[in-house]
Amino acid sequence: MLLLHEAPLWLAWLTIAFFLQFNLSERWLDDLSHPLRFGILFSWLFILVIWNSFEVAHHVECLTETLREPLGTLILTLSVTSIEIVTIINIMRIGGENPTLVRDTMYSILMIVLNGIVGLSLLLGGIRYREQRYNLRGSIEFVSVIVVLAVIGLVLPDFTQATTNPTFSTGQTLFLIFTSLMIYGIFLAMQTFSHTKHFIFPYETHKPNKPMKIHFKYSPRRPAYHAILLIAYLIPTLLIAKQISHPIDATMTYLHPPVALSGLLVAILVLVPEGVSAIRSSLSNHLQRSVNIALGSVLSTTALTIPVVLTMGLFTHQSIILGLDISEITLLILTLITAIVTFTNGRTSLLQGALHLLLFFVYIMLIFD
Numbered sequence: 001m002l003l004l005h006e007a008p009l010w011l012a013w014l015t016i017a018f019f020l021q022f023n024l025s026e027r028w029l030d031d032l033s034h035p036l037r038f039g040i041l042f043s044w045l046f047i048l049v050i051w052n053s054f055e056v057a058h059h060v061e062c063l064t065e066t067l068r069e070p071l072g073t074l075i076l077t078l079s080v081t082s083i084e085i086v087t088i089i090n091i092m093r094i095g096g097e098n099p100t101l102v103r104d105t106m107y108s109i110l111m112i113v114l115n116g117i118v119g120l121s122l123l124l125g126g127i128r129y130r131e132q133r134y135n136l137r138g139s140i141e142f143v144s145v146i147v148v149l150a151v152i153g154l155v156l157p158d159f160t161q162a163t164t165n166p167t168f169s170t171g172q173t174l175f176l177i178f179t180s181l182m183i184y185g186i187f188l189a190m191q192t193f194s195h196t197k198h199f200i201f202p203y204e205t206h207k208p209n210k211p212m213k214i215h216f217k218y219s220p221r222r223p224a225y226h227a228i229l230l231i232a233y234l235i236p237t238l239l240i241a242k243q244i245s246h247p248i249d250a251t252m253t254y255l256h257p258p259v260a261l262s263g264l265l266v267a268i269l270v271l272v273p274e275g276v277s278a279i280r281s282s283l284s285n286h287l288q289r290s291v292n293i294a295l296g297s298v299l300s301t302t303a304l305t306i307p308v309v310l311t312m313g314l315f316t317h318q319s320i321i322l323g324l325d326i327s328e329i330t331l332l333i334l335t336l337i338t339a340i341v342t343f344t345n346g347r348t349s350l351l352q353g354a355l356h357l358l359l360f361f362v363y364i365m366l367i368f369d
Contacts, residue, residue: 006229008051012236015048019243042247045240050272052237053083057273059230066223070191070199073292076274079234081300084109084270085308087241091248091266092309092318099167099321102309104263106154107328109301111363112267113294114335117275118342119356121290125282126350132287136346138191138198142295143343145187147336149180149302154332157323166323173314177307184303201288241269260367271297287348295343327366335359 060076067075088105125132153176162169168176191199248265274297281289306322313320324332338359342352 006055008048008055009229009233009236012048012052012233012240015044016236016239016243038247042244045244045247046269049083049237049240049244049269052233052240053080053270053273054276055233056080056230056237057277059226059233061277062226063223063230070196070292070296073289073296074188074192075230076277076293077296077300079230080270080274080297081304082234083237083241084266084301085305086238087244087266087269088305088309089312090242091262092312092316099165099319100260101262101266102306102313102320103154103322103324104260105266106263106301106306106322107324107332108260108263108267109271110150110154110298110332111335111360112264112271113274113298114339115356115360115363117271117278118294118339119353119358119360120275121279121282121287121294122342122348122353123350123357124279124353125285125287125290126348126353128283129285130349132282132285132348133201133346134288134291134343134348135198135201136344137195138200138288139291139295139343139346141187141190141195141198142291142299143339145183146295146298146302147340149183149299149306150332150336152176153180153302153306154322154324155329157321158329165319165321167319167321168310170314173310177310180303180307184299187299187303199288199292201286244269264367291343331359331363331366 056079057076060072060079063072063075084105088102091101122132157166157168160168160172162172248262274293278290278293281287281293310320312318335356338352338355342348342356
């Protein structure tokens, strides 16, 4: 039964073994002279990353049955963030000078999560339940940190005088790395120890103390079983995400699509599991879990991914442009203002979901226009 239930795991490890045995990463994944072969390999790797990411989310949900919130959501967020970091770093390593990759990926993640995932979750939840509730204190803490770090990391570089480009100087970069990690550490301490109750909705709209309904593909087992499989899935997913960096870079090099498209592809690659989990939680009338997943994803991106990638840039002497264009700054500020209105009320409705989705479609339009 394990072979059937965990088929993506075996396929992932077999794929990794195949690529390592024949050293195919650079021979096939960087070669666009055979479009059919390139397309098949890229599609296979992309599907495997998505499929294994779903399994990571599934085992985290099983662990959540034992760990409860907010630890379950935190494990999912950190697992997905690790995939995100590995993918970005490897594209930077093999792609040479791509100074806007980090900026485009961070911006894409903010737009996809805060507008796409949040919008769809609130819209579908609003259609089914009309109005949903969450813990106001936790959402305020999430949003306040996100607003500060997003503006410092993606807007402030446009207005600094230390460099000619929209980048930070070495001293400013070190300051951002240190303060981002410090703030995230303080937030995690609050979320997991001192203020855990802020991230749990105390009064469910259904029967009190009724556990969250999750449609498992099989009955959850002991926590150790799911913890071991979580690690077993995460390792090949990280390795495949590293391999998929080659075709993404090759496509950007040879086809010259819109510059921001590479960031969008990386963001989609890593956000699908969290998006599905957030939407499914909203449809189950567990909006608190949906809020924890969505806002936790954005927070880990601004507080972890940016510092890690900036640290790599310092060691490799790569220029990393963080400052957004004026149109992107406008849409980011509008998104943050809308998020403040949405998540400082304690209740959500269908209209708020529609507004977030509108901003998401504006973001997609601006990429290709």
